[in-house]
Every structure is written in C-alpha cells, then in structure tokens.
Amino acid sequence: MTYSIGTVAEKSGISIYTLRYYDKMGLTPFVKRNEASGRREFTDSDLNFLSVITCLKGTGMPLNEIRNFVQCCMDGDNTLNQRLALFENQKEVVINQIGESLRNLQKIDHKIEYYKKAVKAGTEKAVTGKNNLPENHVPLNELIDELL
Template identity: 35%
Template sequence: MEDKAYKIGQFSNQVKLSIDTLRYYEKEKLIVPKRDQNNRRIYDESDLRWIEFIKRLKQTGMPIKEIQQYSQLRYQGDSTINERLELLYQQKERLAAESAELAQHIAFLNHKIGVYQAKLKRYDH
C-alpha cells in the first residue's frame, strides 16, 4: 500500500496549519518534508501523524526548544528513544506541578465561596 502524497497546500488543509506555519516548522527543523523532482515539498501519512504529535506537545506547553530537540532525536531513529522518553518525562513532571498548583487555586476559591455561601445563609435567616 502506497502512502498518499500531499503538496504543501493540501497538507496545510489536512493538518489545519497555515503554509507559513509549515514553512516555519521546517525552518526550525521540526519537520523535514521530502522533495519531488522539482524540489517541491511532499508530505505523507507519517508527516500527518508527526504534525499532530507536535501540536499535542505544544498543547502540553512543551517549550519550542525541547520540541526541536525531540524532533532532531526522532529523525535520528530508534537509538534515541531513551533521550526522547526523558523529554516526555520532564514535560509530564512540569504538567503535574502545574496541576498541583491549579488544585491549590481551586481549593482556595472553593474555601472562599464556602465562606460567602455561609454568610448568605446567615442573612437569609
């Protein structure tokens, strides 16, 4: 089964990123598209999956420098799996810390809401 090949405009529509963004990703070495005989970018299904992964890493708040590092490691092959795992573990730790901080903020707000609700109940009686 042959991979579907996409020109940059088609690929842009598929991944819902602008052509300028795709070119920026290429300039930053986040993605390395293949080229046809006329030196035009050609993307395939593996590029689709890779862009979706990059988008998810961005959603997790991973810094662009680390996404670049991850990308370089990915293009080097399976010998870099441990290094890629380390980047993912570090991001997971950052997210866990942010989650704990958010939980503290929610607890603070819940406490204050409870204080005000108790005051309102006293006024209602």
Template identity: 40%
Template sequence: MYLTIHDVAKRTGLTTYTLRYYAKEGLFDFVTRSSNKIGTRLFKESDLEFIYLIKCLKNAGLTIKEIKTFVDWTMAGDATISKRRAMFQERRTALQKQLAELQATLDVVDYKCWYYQVADDAGTCAVHDTLADDELPEKMRRVKHQLAAQHNFTAD
C-alpha cells in the first residue's frame, strides 16, 4: 500500500509544501514514482522512517544541502558509513554545546523569575540588598555570582 503526500504530511507533521520542497531539493530520490505522466510520489511505510530522520536532521540544525549530502551518502551504501558516523558525531557535539548554552540561559531565566518573585512579595527590588549570600537558594546564589562575574554588574 502506498501513501500520498497528504498521508505523509499527516503522519510526519510536515506540511505538503515542506514535503514538496524537500522532494524538489532531492531529499526524496529514494521514493518510488508512479509511471503516469505526473510521476506522483508513492511513499511506502518504510519511507516514513527515513523522512522522520530527515526531519530530525533539519531540527538538529543541518541545512538542506547537508541533509542532501547525507541522503546521497546513504544511497551510496556502506562505503560511506564512516562519513555518516562522523556527520552524526559532529552534530551531537554541536547539539551538546547548544544544550549547555540553553541550560545556562534557562538558569538565568529561573534566577530572574525567583528574583522578581521575591521582589514582588516584598514590594521592592531593594529586598535583595538585605539578603546575605547564605540566604539565597544555592542555585540562585551560583547564577547571581556567574552573572556578576561575566558582566561585572549587580544582577538586578
């Protein structure tokens, strides 16, 4: 049984526009086409796994050109295994760095939520001038000191 582009869109969460764009860029060269004049793409269930992988690669920050290279390597077979592995290792390293940066950003946002909650409860931001370091929750103390060290300012 074959799936239409609309079926694939529903199953993958990608729009038909995105799927057609990916097809135009050569990302679906592995998909069977009908023999009619139009050459309609006939997606199989097994094609969905690869489409999910393409979606993952896009979400991981690869460009269409980089994804096309990966698709080409995959279609070339086992001779490109080391290239594909290296690509995933590089992407994992980049994503780990992004995650660390996002965690640091989230820590600051958490700090500011805490900061303004305390200030709101007291009716003034000046309440923070009266708090000793040991009165701050450990995580908030750490973030406050990191902010001060990075920017050489008080963390208002």
C-alpha cells in the first residue's frame, strides 16, 4: 500500500513542509516517486524509517548526521557496524540529556518546596539558609541507574 504526502503527514505528525524539506536535504532517498505524476509514494516501510528519523531528531541529532545514517542504510549491510556505533553514541547522548534533565528536576523540586515554605510563612526570610539542595538529594548516578 502507498500513501500520499498528506496522508503521511497525518499518520506521522510530520508536516508536509517538513517532509518536503527532508526530501530536499537527502533524508528520504528511500521514498519512491510515481513515474507519471512525480508525486512521492510512501510505503509502510517508509513510515517506519521516518519514525526513526523523528526519533533521532528528537534526541538532538543534527540533520547532517541523520543523513549519514540514512546513507549508511541505503549502502546496505557493509555499514551495520557504523549504524550500531551511531546508535550506541546517541544512547550516551540521551543518557546525558536525561541526567541533565534530572538534575534540573531536582533543583525545581527543591525550589517548589522552598517557595511552599516561604508562602506558608508569608516571607522568604523564614526559609533563608535552606536554599541548598535538600538532604534527601539523590545522586545523579543512582537516578540514571534506576532508569537503565
């Protein structure tokens, strides 16, 4: 079964503009075009590939690196090691992002508690000196270990 660009936009959540941009940037060489009309014809396999592209983009991978990954896929099995390395490296990037987000979440949680106490007391002076991370602060490596 094939899908039009509009249907793919609806199914994937990727705008038509972005799908066309991806094509222009060389991210979708796997998408065939109708010989008569020149329109893109997406398959279920193409939708799956687009979901991987969306995933990588969502982790902050630059489009040029995603394009390299796509090219490796197009080049076949002789690039399996490169693709594995790419995903292993990106996993580390995501783990670091999660760690940073968890550190920020801890700080935000602490500030929420700080301001709850200040609101309850009617003044920030009542909680002065308690602005450091709380005693029950969980070390980052423990939080990451729980995720993995």
